[in-house]
Amino acid sequence: xxxxxxxxxxxxLEADLVLDAEKxxxxxxxxxxxxxxxxxxxxxxxxxxxxxxxxxxxxxFQNFFSQNSGMDLSNGQIAYIGENTTxxxxxxxxxxxTITLESALSDGVKTLIQxxxxxxxxxxxxxDIYTPGNWADNTFIVNEGGKTYFTSGGWDTFDEDKTDNAxxxxxxxxNFWYEKEIDQLFGHTWNIRLVGLDGKxxxxxxxxxxxxxxxxxxxxLWEFEVTFPESGNKTVEFISEPVSCPAEVNIxxxxxHYEDVDITSLRVRAMSVALTFQHPTExxxxxxxxxxxxxxxxxxxxxxxxxxxxxxFLTFDFDAPIVVDEIDHILLPNGAKLPTPAE
Amino acid sequence: MEDSRIIDLYFQRSEDAICQTDAKYxxxxxxIARNILSDTxxxxxxxxxTYWGAWNAIPPHVPKRLAAFLGKITRRISLNKWQASRAAKxxxxxxxxxxxxxxxxIPSRLDVEQELxxxxxxxxxxxxxxxxxxxxxxxxIRRYWYLESVETIAERFGFSKSKVKSMLFRIRNKLRxxxxxxxxxx
Numbered sequence: 001x002x003x004x005x006x007x008x009x010x011x012x013l014e015a016d017l018v019l020d021a022e023k024x025x026x027x028x029x030x031x032x033x034x035x036x037x038x039x040x041x042x043x044x045x046x047x048x049x050x051x052x053x054x055x056x057x058x059x060x061f062q063n064f065f066s067q068n069s070g071m072d073l074s075n076g077q078i079a080y081i082g083e084n085t086t087x088x089x090x091x092x093x094x095x096x097x098t099i100t101l102e103s104a105l106s107d108g109v110k111t112l113i114q115x116x117x118x119x120x121x122x123x124x125x126x127x128d129i130y131t132p133g134n135w136a137d138n139t140f141i142v143n144e145g146g147k148t149y150f151t152s153g154g155w156d157t158f159d160e161d162k163t164d165n166a167x168x169x170x171x172x173x174x175n176f177w178y179e180k181e182i183d184q185l186f187g188h189t190w191n192i193r194l195v196g197l198d199g200k201x202x203x204x205x206x207x208x209x210x211x212x213x214x215x216x217x218x219x220x221l222w223e224f225e226v227t228f229p230e231s232g233n234k235t236v237e238f239i240s241e242p243v244s245c246p247a248e249v250n251i252x253x254x255x256x257h258y259e260d261v262d263i264t265s266l267r268v269r270a271m272s273v274a275l276t277f278q279h280p281t282e283x284x285x286x287x288x289x290x291x292x293x294x295x296x297x298x299x300x301x302x303x304x305x306x307x308x309x310x311x312x313f314l315t316f317d318f319d320a321p322i323v324v325d326e327i328d329h330i331l332l333p334n335g336a337k338l339p340t341p342a343e
Numbered sequence: 344m345e346d347s348r349i350i351d352l353y354f355q356r357s358e359d360a361i362c363q364t365d366a367k368y369x370x371x372x373x374x375i376a377r378n379i380l381s382d383t384x385x386x387x388x389x390x391x392x393t394y395w396g397a398w399n400a401i402p403p404h405v406p407k408r409l410a411a412f413l414g415k416i417t418r419r420i421s422l423n424k425w426q427a428s429r430a431a432k433x434x435x436x437x438x439x440x441x442x443x444x445x446x447x448x449i450p451s452r453l454d455v456e457q458e459l460x461x462x463x464x465x466x467x468x469x470x471x472x473x474x475x476x477x478x479x480x481x482x483x484i485r486r487y488w489y490l491e492s493v494e495t496i497a498e499r500f501g502f503s504k505s506k507v508k509s510m511l512f513r514i515r516n517k518l519r520x521x522x523x524x525x526x527x528x529x
Contacts, residue, residue, distance in 0.1 A: 003445035005464070007438070010488050011419050012465035015411030017472055021484035022410075068476075070517070291509065306506035 057103020058085040060114060064170065069319035074298075076323035080270055081105065084232040094220035096120040101224040102168075108186065108233050110272040110317055111173045113226075119165040186230045234324050238266040238338040242278065245332045247287040249279065261287055266338065268294065270324055273304050273316040284311035290333035292316070297328045346409040353401035360401075361394045368410060372417040378437055378490040379421035380428070389424055393417045418488070437490045444511065445487065448519045467525045471518060482507060483514050 061081050066073050073081075084105055091100040098118040105112045119125050158168040242262035249259050265276040273294075279285050286309055293301040304316035330338040344363050352360035372393050376386035396416045406412035425438050472480055482500065485491045486507075491499075497507045 003442045003449060006445050006448060006468075007442060007487065008419075008422060009464045009468055011415055011422075012462075012468070013472060013484065013488055014469050015408040015415075017469070017480070018411045018414060018484060018488055019408060021481040021488065070513075303509065305509055 057087040058082045065320035090224045092222045095218045099222040106228050107269040107271040113171040116168045124164045125167045186233045236268050247289050249287045270321040275314045293331040375417045376421045389421045392420045471521045
């Protein structure tokens with residue numbers, strides 16, 4: 001068999017798969033910082049709040065990350081997830097739609113929130129359950145003072161209980177813009193609101209199963225409280241002085257080409273990395289780096305997946321959380337090693 | 344016009360079927376053809392051939408998803424044209440790159456006796472693609488079905504090019520393992 005046969009055989013992909021790839025991506029990244037703050041709104045009377053017994057949300061995240069990375073997690077990774085997952089297990093019902101916020105996990109920058117939407121029994125919620133772009137734009141966590149932290153991200157859906165009217169959603173958010181204020185995240189109780197900013201403080205659920213047109217299902221405001229454990233707040237800076245590294249840059253008429261840039265900061269957290277760099281001309285430019293790895297003390301490697309880029313700034317995430325204390329060094333594309341700094 | 348009405352026009356043997364198809368899906372088909380064929384005129388010709396193919400197929404065939412039906416015809420015709428142009432040494436573009444990328448998916452131990460039948464390969468590919476997470480599945484299909492460039496996919500999904508490349512790299516490795524599992528008796 002040749003690769004040409006494979007390319008031709010792909011013509012036989014089923015129609016729904018081909019058409020599905022036409023859809024709007026479910027990860028939306030925004031370069032601009034959200035300036036609108038969500039102001040507390042009074043929950044309507046029909047909102048019923050119930051707290052149920054705490055369940056081990058860590059197991060869900062362990063399974064998710066294991067699948068996401070295609071590898072068995074190490075004991076250290078399992079311990080990290082176990083120590084830092086907040087099992088929320090709060091349910092609220094509005095308009096017959098119950099949202100259960102199952103669990104949340106944050107390294108201070110990247111936050112994952114797992115919740116389940118259960119519709120009335122006669123409603124079919126496909127895995128394409130869709131919340132509009134403005135939801136991703138303008139959600140998510142508001143503290144008691146009304147300050148918004150997590151404002152962009154994407155989501156994946158899972159059909160876990162195999163029922164037609166329920167779907168599990170993993171919301172993924174980052175707040176690199178707020179990194180300087182990150183200490184405020186931990187140890188405080190936060191209100192997580194599933195809202196959109198259409199001026200009505202509500203979350204709209206639409207079903208994308210049969211586009212177009214989208215089927216509008218319901219809207220409302222569901223609000224939960226979460227406390228993130230202090231132990232999740234661990235960052236290691238690997239750059240003490242600028243380090244030269246080749247990057248694919250796009251400058252003027254030269255188009256994309258490789259040049260050395262200076263990495264000026266590389267901050268590693270359990271689930272995310274923030275990198276800043278400087279071009280020799282000191283122009284603000286976009287750049288891509290070839291593969292960068294976190295090499296662990298046991299010799300295993302975790303690839304830094306590019307996640308977001310803006311001039312002189314890139315972020316990455318890991319397929320599964322890493323234990324920051326177990327990093328031996330960071331391996332750059334040119335073979336340079338950045339050792340873990342002494343405590 | 345709704346797809347069912349367009350299909351009705353084909354059944355009525357009305358030439359308006361082609362006009363309506365072109366109005367609704369002309370750009371869609373052209374974008375597929377243009378990704379595969381570097382020459383605009385060749386791409387236009389592939390789209391016209393697509394309409395001719397649809398005209399001949401309907402009836403008796405009744406497509407459940409007209410867009411996918413037309414897209415498949417366009418893709419097949421365009422790849423055939425690409426093969427012909429490659430023979431004339433006029434190839435290049437995304438197909439060559441995609442082929443190079445996909446070559447790593449071919450299990451090295453797959454010998455002649457273990458060649459997979461086309462239908463079996465299609466079954467494996469469908470199962471594999473369907474099992475991918477949403478985003479990976481869409482990125483994979485954009486790259487290897489629609490033959491979109493990495494740059495275009497990165498822009499479409501809001502990813503950096505590196506992320507698209509690394510995602511495709513991992514999917515190809517998964518596919519190679521899947522083909523090894525399905526095609527090889529170790």
